[in-house]
Amino acid sequence: MIQVTFDVIVIGSGAGGAPLAHILAKAGKSVLVLEKGPLFRPQYQSPNQRSDFKRDELISDGAEKRIQLAVANKGQAFYSSHVEPDINDEPHIYRDTEGSDKATIEGYTAQVVGGGTQLYGGVSFRYAPLDFRLASFNAGRSDIRQDPNDDIKREARDWPISYDDLEPYYTKTEELVGINGESRNQQKPFSRDVYQPPLTPNGISEYARRGMELLARKLNPLNPILPYRTPLAVITRDHAPSGRKVPHDPETEKTSYVNRYGDPLGLKSSTWVSLLSPVKDLPNFIIRCNCVATRLTYQNGKVDRVYYIDPSGVERFAQGKIVVVACSGIESVRLLKLSAKLDNGFDKAIHQNDLLGCYFMTHCFGGASAILPERFDKSRALDAGWATDCCATEQFLHDHGLWAAGALYNNTSDGALPISLFRTLGALDLDNLWDGFMFATDLKAQALVNYLDDQFGRGLSISFMANQVPQRTNRIELHPTVTDKWNRPVAYIIKNWHQHDRYLMDTYANMAAQILHFSGEHLSGKQIEAVKFVGKGGSYLAPNGIVRIANHILGGARFGKDRNASVLDVNCRAWDFDNLYVTDGAFMPTSRSGNPTNTIEANSFRVADQILARL
């Protein structure tokens, strides 16, 4: 008979669920992981040494499909990856600026074992100590710009844990997940540097490094905060904790089939290859893939049963002493709200206040890009080269009237391959891939050659990732009419940018642009004009910028010390449940200065210790 009872049930196998499942399984607890998506294996785990992931530009953004749902953008084309959900089956709906509802692929990570960590670029920043105390930092300030209603002082939150509380878990993440980078010049204290050595950066990144250095020297001539190699979750040396081996020549790992591609060699440190594979053969560990959790039921202060639909479409249930929800923020909030809709007890307990779904966040993000006078083989790179914290100091925030900070780094894999160069022309997000190229009908024959001559191997972009002002009205609800392929209401994303967000994005886009300007300045005998700007800006400027999420799905079930002001307690346990935890990005009260995966993983390791202590 199929096993029904477990010590721990973890819903979702990505950054929020896998670290915890890893620790608890290793400690001998019986663990069931439920994952909606398939288990796609790297070559070394596959029975015939062929991976389900391929180096193939048509696998990351596939054949055209069209939105068929009764929404305002019905008929619009979309091109999803082979592990992203089909929008017609499982859409996210958002409300656009005109008030009409549209379906979008934004806000989905990936439905596959490993979740978003299979497709992401692997950028693995720690958050800075200041990110943990934004309420304290902003209290009493009089220099915050673009915040006429004092929203920031009212809504900024300190985290209920400090950087020092999380620091050991950052180290644990970097060690167990397998991350390359360097701690030098990062403005975050390291108790230990366990990074693997980075690979040689692509030549194009030297422009970024030089620009970042000159910007740092301009901002602070006496004590410049210099750039560092962007930490990336790709192993560059054999990785003992997961038993993974790198190629004979690790430099051959640089392919540009990194960001938005699963790695057929398993070198990108997805949570599957790094954390779940090492426990997969333990008798007390079970992962059920292609199984979607549909609802939780409540009994006597606890989650009583987890219902799920098996690969054939049969509804089953499982029971756990502990139940952890980690299916990527939006979907976690949705699962809790669907459960509340169907179970009165669950409803009362999860809605002990009315905050579930509120304070949904992504990042303020954007950047600047330029065409360099030199050409490089951009197809030989991982995703990112250099990063800088020089715009994340308290002094910088005071000087610019900003409430919180951001990190800047350069991408190398954007437009590195020919089809991606065409399909992302003018495209600012995944909802309008190809449009730019299709509409640019002048781009043909000799003009197309000229375009390739201009662009191929010459594009350099600097991105920023920064805090978004938390707003209660930015929230996740259940959509009143649109349902998924299981006839369940889908998630409804209601969000907008704060006035200060726009200002912050403009400020950081200017910094990104300055880095590009400076990068041109060092060219001997060539002037700034040598770097031709393509553009700069924050994501709010995109045609549907309102929904831009960067697949950083944060907030919606924030943790805190006060049960009236948070959905989860300091250990990410839902206040009125004895055994329900939420450990994906939904727990975050502020969105922080950098890509979130590393912190979601570190926090999941932290919660694992709390759960272990009570089992």
Place this chain on the structure above:
Amino acid sequence: MTTKYFFKKDDQYVLNRCTKFLSRYNTDARHSYGAPGEQSERDRIAEAWRFPIIDTYGGGADAVSDPAQFNDYNEVTFIYAGADSRSPASVSVIGTFATLYEPIPLERAIFEDEPTRFWSLTYVVPKGQRHLYRFIVDEAFPVNDPVNPQLELQDNGQSWSRFFTDSFTSPLEMEPWELAILYRLAAEILPFQTADATNFLNRFYDCLDRATKKNLYNNAYRMDHSVGEVNYIANILAREERHHLIGYKKCLRIIDRVLRQRSPYMEPENMSREIYFDLYNEMATNQVAGWDYSQYASPQFFLYLLRRHVVTGAFCHPKYGGNAGAAGWAYLSERYFTPAAAPGQKPQTLFDWRLSMEPPLGVNADYLG
């Protein structure tokens, strides 16, 4: 000992490719992408074109056990979704890849030691081939695959389910005259009519070995100005983007008529470049003299579609049938390079795509495709 070309993939592999597309409670036609008159049960499932599953072959059938041969084959996994875990009692497949009189049984996939409603069988088929097949369910009369939308009409009036394997180069749904017009329009978009590129292609194709050449030329395409992009288009119109097939056919019929009006007594494929140049520019503005707008409302939309398909076909992985012999990639890798550092040394390409690709296409030591 009999050698078999078929085997059973592991259950995880089979379920990984069934649940997302086939499992559901909702029965709306959510996946009918605007191909009027083609409504079917298939509109109720996602990406029906993925079935049967065509994948790289890495061993498993004892008839093809030499790793040196693996790359010449695909594995084709047939999936049949029954009503539930009890019904039907048996499923088998017959097809032109084997004998048509010996049904090969499918096996149920297992989930957690319990039977599921999904059946599978994997057959090893050479690349570049097309085959017809049917399922035999509970030993009844053979029926077409209820999922796969590819059906091929036979001369006896019957349709059979069809699939084709990687690097397929014999267009299935398009007539020669349609392909000829497509090649001329594609040439307006791609660089390969420019002097440099034509020169490159001539050298590139001259240097190919005889077998590759035969494969590329066996359809008598105009390879002097092309990298096989139309072949890619023919393949995706037969499979992934079948919903555009009717639109393509309508537009090509209209274009044929427009061209014949402009240059009577000449076959469209032989008309001057100026005629195609003008036609392209008129389509771009949506104002084409002689266009039958009642048949197809927007020549501009068709041009957009064609632009996306043409550049994808020129630079995709060659397994899709375009980028013939990786000619598109080779063009870029020859065009962009660092000059030799010293006399006697070779210039260094700035698009070294071979380093990341699987052998024999590329030279990566670890990636197997």
